[in-house]
Amino acid sequence: MCTAMESAFSDLDSSSCDFSFPHTDDEDSRGSMHAASPASSLASSGNAQDAGELQQKKKRRGRARSEAAIHVVKKNRRLKANDRERNRMHNLNDALDALRSVLPAFPDDTKLTKIETLRFAHNYIWALSETIRIADQRGNKARDSSSAVSCMAEVPSPGSDACSWASSASSSGSSPSYSSSNPGSPEAMDDYGFLQADVVYCYHSYPGVY
DNA sequence: TAGGCCATCTGGTCCT
């Protein structure tokens, strides 16, 4: 948006602050800067009052210049901070994209919003955890009864059709409600129509969310 | 046109 402005300021540092000053008292006094030589000649003429005024002018000019320099330094710092903040948000968005990529996809290919991505991931992780837990339970039972258990990985792999798995997931469009309750509670999953207590999923593979 | 989502800017606070 303000790249031109950024580039304009990006290579500014405190050492290069003598130009590009905003409008200041200094500017107003620049006219008198050029008129300084006559003034100095006046001072050298022995007029003590004029000499005092000249000193005052010099002081004012110096103060204005340093204020302007501070202003530019501050502006430069702000622009650098803006740049960092932009990068930080880009990184955050990249992480969100990475998260989206390992979540089951919806058939209509609508990109999940940020909040949806986080909530979906929250539920998805819970579902996978439940899968493991239930599979473990089944495994123990199977061992006890010496019968083989065939596991079907029903939890969709990343990028697969989430709706075949979470049938009602898209029923609320792209704005699924979110249960802030304990992820371990079944009602937390109901929003997406995920795992029900009587449904057994076998853990197949963990998506590589980082 | 209102509302939702998003990117960006900004100032404040905390941490190293």
Add this chain to the structure above:
DNA sequence: AGGACCAGATGGCCTA
């Protein structure tokens, strides 16, 4: 002092 993080403000874009 400078960077990271955060939350509020603002404006643009899109959709119902």
